[in-house]
Amino acid sequence: MELRHLRAFLAVSETLHFARAAEALGISPPSLTEQVQELERQLGARLFLRSKRSVALSDAGKLFLEELRPAMERLEGALQTARLAGRGERGIIEIGFAASAAFAGLLTQTISAWRRAHPEVELNLHEMESAPQIEALDDRRLDIAFIRMPVSLPPGIVTARLHREPLLIALPTTHPLAAGESVAAADLAEEAFIIPDQAGGTSFHQLTRAVAERGGFAPRLAHRGRDLIAVTALVALGMGVAVVPESLRGTVTLPGVAYRPLRGAPILAELAVAWRRNEGAPATRALIRQIREAAAE
Incomplete structure (x- = not known):
């Protein structure tokens, strides 16, 4: 059973018309009919009562629709969340900062600009000394660190002066x-x-x-x-x-x-931003890029 089978069923159940449902899905009516029939075979139940003039949900179809609709809404929400996260528009970023970064105004400017542009990304802030921030970056308890230099850096941690x-x-x-x-x-x-x-x-x-x-x-x-x-x-x-x-x-x-x-x-x-060289999270990479671009202005 594939996602396309479930979407085909939902489209027909909403329109009760195979041609209109096929048009909404952007596929041909025969392809839609084939997908619905395959779903019925896998379930071992008829989902629609068809005649030359009408299409109606069977009892099995009504019960299936009742259970499927909220499940599909959750699934579509999960898919959208994954897409946004992949573009750096959703996620959670753990940020460490030395208090003096706030004194210099850098932290306020950075966080305010990011929140306006990416309201769906959650930022968790942790006030810490610079050396403990580097340790937390290295063991992945932090994603980005605002630090006072100089500080020793382990392999894999890089910095940019702000x-x-x-x-x-x-x-x-x-x-x-x-x-x-x-x-x-x-x-x-x-x-x-x-x-x-x-x-x-x-x-x-x-x-x-x-x-x-x-x-x-x-x-x-x-x-x-x-x-x-x-x-x-x-x-x-x-x-x-x-x-x-x-x-x-x-x-x-x-x-x-x-x-x-x-x-x-x-x-x-010197104030600097530090992060992991091999950082893979799109939202974190996007925030690092914004911080560096703002510092270069």
């Missing part, structure tokens, strides 16, 4: 260095640095070391906050200073915190 921005130094407003318009890296040698938690090997740990390297000293990592907002709150409390991305200045304004640029050539923080 945004670069200068690093700033977050200082307590009472700190003497806050009185200047900029801060020399060497002037931070005696300071206690506050970094996001889980900092070992992560991007802000390395960016803090880059600032210290310019100043010719090893940074003293005194405190950790859960994220950049917590780090900034600790700065406001006078617990130390912090290396932060420029976008934080426009999104996190706390009493007691001053943001100052580094003197000299800027040290840049």
Whole structure:
């Protein structure tokens, strides 16, 4: 029994006219008659009562139609879902993001544009540090990751740069260095640095070391906050200073915190998108393509 047999039966049952049903299906009346007869042979029951003047459903046909119609509706729905998924218009995408991606506005722009264009694709968002995002990508718990570079990449994970921005130094407003318009890296040698938690090997740990390297000293990592907002709150409390991305200045304004640029050539923080090189899901591939095209504009 094939799907064409069932569709032939439904077409005749709706029109009760073989010629009109054949026209609706785009096949010849003899071909339609053959398909209905084959279905009847397979079922071992007559589905239609035919005469030269009329066609009517038999009792078996009425019962078959009652069961078949909702089943075919579900089947047609499943087929349409598969077609949409194959074109990247349906599906589920698991997205990880570093909080600082939201500060830079990239996440909001990307997700908003995608939802407008693909309302049938479900997006699940997970706020995570960059290194755990890469691990989740590698074991397929995530499909796309918005990360802060640098971060180590296993084989099969690729990235594309989305945004670069200068690093700033977050200082307590009472700190003497806050009185200047900029801060020399060497002037931070005696300071206690506050970094996001889980900092070992992560991007802000390395960016803090880059600032210290310019100043010719090893940074003293005194405190950790859960994220950049917590780090900034600790700065406001006078617990130390912090290396932060420029976008934080426009999104996190706390009493007691001053943001100052580094003197000299800027040290840049990089936001990137990461995904699996062999990604096969059409919806995920389409979103990656949109993200990269938007970043290139």
